[in-house]
Amino acid sequence: MKQTPFTQKHIALGAKMAEFAGYNMPISYSGINEEHHTVRNAAGVFDVSHMGEFILKGENALALIQQLTTNDASKLKNGQAQYSAFTNENGGIVDDLLVYCIEENRVYMLVVNAANIEKDWNWIQQHNVGEAVEMHNISDKTALLAIQGPQAAAILQPLTDIDILNLKYYTFVKGKFAGVENVLISATGYTGAGGVEIYFEDKEGAADIIWEAIFAAGVSKGLKPAGLAARDTLRLEMGYCLYGNDLDDTTSPLEAGLGWITKFTKAFTANDILQKQKTDGVQRRLVGFELTDKGIPRHGYEIVDDAGNNIGVVTSGTQSPTLGKAIGLGYVQTEKTGIGAVIFIKVRDKQLAATVVKMPFI
Numbered sequence: 001m002k003q004t005p006f007t008q009k010h011i012a013l014g015a016k017m018a019e020f021a022g023y024n025m026p027i028s029y030s031g032i033n034e035e036h037h038t039v040r041n042a043a044g045v046f047d048v049s050h051m052g053e054f055i056l057k058g059e060n061a062l063a064l065i066q067q068l069t070t071n072d073a074s075k076l077k078n079g080q081a082q083y084s085a086f087t088n089e090n091g092g093i094v095d096d097l098l099v100y101c102i103e104e105n106r107v108y109m110l111v112v113n114a115a116n117i118e119k120d121w122n123w124i125q126q127h128n129v130g131e132a133v134e135m136h137n138i139s140d141k142t143a144l145l146a147i148q149g150p151q152a153a154a155i156l157q158p159l160t161d162i163d164i165l166n167l168k169y170y171t172f173v174k175g176k177f178a179g180v181e182n183v184l185i186s187a188t189g190y191t192g193a194g195g196v197e198i199y200f201e202d203k204e205g206a207a208d209i210i211w212e213a214i215f216a217a218g219v220s221k222g223l224k225p226a227g228l229a230a231r232d233t234l235r236l237e238m239g240y241c242l243y244g245n246d247l248d249d250t251t252s253p254l255e256a257g258l259g260w261i262t263k264f265t266k267a268f269t270a271n272d273i274l275q276k277q278k279t280d281g282v283q284r285r286l287v288g289f290e291l292t293d294k295g296i297p298r299h300g301y302e303i304v305d306d307a308g309n310n311i312g313v314v315t316s317g318t319q320s321p322t323l324g325k326a327i328g329l330g331y332v333q334t335e336k337t338g339i340g341a342v343i344f345i346k347v348r349d350k351q352l353a354a355t356v357v358k359m360p361f362i
Helices: 007-012 031-042 062-070 112-129 154-159 207-222 230-237 271-280
Strands: 016-020 024-026 044-047 052-057 082-089 095-101 109-113 134-137 144-149 172-177 180-186 195-201 285-291 302-304 309-321 325-333 342-347 350-357
Touching: 007 016, 007 024, 024 230, 031 044, 031 144, 044 207, 044 230, 052 062, 052 112, 052 230, 062 109, 095 112, 109 112, 112 180, 134 230, 144 154, 154 207, 172 285, 180 207, 180 309, 195 271, 207 302, 230 309, 285 342
Parallel strands: none
Antiparallel strands: 016 024, 044 144, 052 109, 052 134, 082 095, 095 109, 144 195, 172 180, 180 195, 285 325, 285 350, 302 309, 302 342, 309 325, 342 350
């Protein structure tokens, strides 16, 4: 298994470790519920250095990004980021990603899912005709910490001259942080609890310096380390999709409720297929649901109607620490997706009643 610059710190702190996307990652420290509530109410630190980062440079960089992604990256100014997706020739999702505009029209950073680094790199390279765009895979040398929660910005502010407190959502700034130069601080995250993500090259002990500085500043204010299990419950409460569960090469952005990042003002891979889906309607949609019967929905569980007929599949599910009830996401036949519709989750020989609800769950 690969290690992040913080792997030994997680082990020293007694984290429960497990393989994720080829990396030895912390799943939990003090427990999922405690870490979840810490992020919702104060602040938590997630090591997400396993994520992938690519730099695309040159006068053709924007054109390549526009060709491959669903959102309109031409709207980005320096210091702005955007949520987007790569689509394949059938309109399925190759990956969802963040696009960072470092230098308008010339330099961009793409942040992709850890499990898809090689797949995404090959996909971009395959379409980089004549190598018109300079490409750099900086994933292995880039460390990434997500400091999430309502107190995150206030805890981090004394560590930098960058105005973190007033950093607008989906914008970023580069500067000195905890004495380390060239740290990119981004008002993004995967929890819906506020906070930032910080990217930096792990050289000259930068990872140790930044980790220690964050905890020295934050422990007295309730800051704690958090693992991937709490990250999953937090993102699910917000209805955020996880690639490999809720999104894959067979799901379209319109089925997944990502029409808002699918812009038909430009040409991109399979935009004609998606335009037809928009015009004709899709056969299934990703919905959020709450169980009214006791149980936990899990990825792959069948969704049925009251007569036991298959109408869909669960893609994500958990016991929501905030709500104290079981929630989930799943693809359901479009005619069964109205808010308030009653569906059933098949768990072995039982059919557990659930209600389709509006997302986010909290």
